[in-house]
Amino acid sequence: MHRRSLLHAAPAALLLLPGLAAGAPRRTASPAPRRIALHHAATGARFAGSWHDGRSPDPGAMAELSDVLADTRSGEVMPFDPLAIEVLWEVARRSGLGGELAILSGYRTPQTNRLVHGAGDSQHLRAGALDVLLPAERLAGFGEQALKLGRGGVGIYGRRNFVHLDSGPVRAWGDLPEGVAVAAARPAPADPLARMAEAWAQTRSR
Numbered sequence: 001m002h003r004r005s006l007l008h009a010a011p012a013a014l015l016l017l018p019g020l021a022a023g024a025p026r027r028t029a030s031p032a033p034r035r036i037a038l039h040h041a042a043t044g045a046r047f048a049g050s051w052h053d054g055r056s057p058d059p060g061a062m063a064e065l066s067d068v069l070a071d072t073r074s075g076e077v078m079p080f081d082p083l084a085i086e087v088l089w090e091v092a093r094r095s096g097l098g099g100e101l102a103i104l105s106g107y108r109t110p111q112t113n114r115l116v117h118g119a120g121d122s123q124h125l126r127a128g129a130l131d132v133l134l135p136a137e138r139l140a141g142f143g144e145q146a147l148k149l150g151r152g153g154v155g156i157y158g159r160r161n162f163v164h165l166d167s168g169p170v171r172a173w174g175d176l177p178e179g180v181a182v183a184a185a186r187p188a189p190a191d192p193l194a195r196m197a198e199a200w201a202q203t204r205s206r
Contacts, residue, residue, distance in 0.1 A: 031055055036089050038065075038101040041133055042072040048100070051089075057082040066127065069106025073115070078107045081128035083167035087151050088130055091165060094145040097138060104131040104162055123153065129166035136161055144180050147172055 031054025039046040045068040051061040066080040092101060107127040108118060123129035134142055143156040143163050155164035158175035 034089055036085065036092070036101070037099065038068065038088075038103055040068055040072070040106065041102045041104050043068075043070075045070075046100075051085060052082075057085070066107075069103065069127070069130070071107050071109045071112050072105070073112045074109055076107070076109050078127040080107065081126070081167050084123075084128045084130055084152070084165065087146075087149065087165050087167055088132065090151070091142060091146045091149055094149065095138070095142045097134075097142060102133040104133050106130055123166035123168045128168060129153070129164060131162050131164050133162045139163065140177055143175075144177055147176070147180050 033050040033054055034052035035048075035050050037046075037048035047061075047065050047068045049061060051058055051065060062080060062082055062085070065085060066077050069080050070077040088101070092098075105116075105124060106129070108116070108122065108124040110125060112118075113120075113122055113125055118124060132142070139156070139158060139161055143154065146154040146156075146163060146165060150170055151167070152170065153164065153166040153168050154172045154174075156172075156174040156176060157163070164174075
């Protein structure tokens with residue numbers, strides 16, 4: 001082949017090479033899996049591992065988490081709201097709280113809810129709330145990050161060393177730190193499953 005023919009062939013050949021053609025899409029890194037470790041303080045049940053692949057919750061992991069967060073008195077299990085786990089994971093990440101999280105209460109049956117004097121419309125009744133037991137020195141920072149996140153309900157119980165998190169409407173109560181306001185509600189997540197779960201959560205009251 002003559003030199004002139006080679007020069008004409010080169011641009012066409014370059015177009016066939018991935019990533020060299022103008023406007024060729026760039027590969028993006030896969031989202032990192034989300035991991036969490038927690039145990040139920042009342043039953044000792046534990047979960048540790050990936051619960052979300054970075055795009056959507058893992059159904060098998062959510063089933064395990066639902067078992068761990070079952071009603072403490074009856075053992076009854078209800079599928080846990082992945083948005084509540086997402087709130088817990090994000091607040092723990094933002095507050096730098098590594099290791100295993102201690103959960104005082106997850107799902108509650110109506111009978112258990114009455115026995116512990118829970119609100120009649122508690123998010124615990126729909127498996128959408130978690131009470132997180134914290135060391136006294138970590139309580140304020142955890143609660144502050146939960147308020148700043150602007151997702152769901154946040155109840156801070158300083159005397160009992162726990163913070164309530166849920167995936168219901170944005171609101172706050174309890175021993176709120178001075179100078180920290182509740183963040184405005186964030187837009188619904190882009191993930192379709194998360195959007196459906198959040199829409200479902202909004203139909204329930206606290």
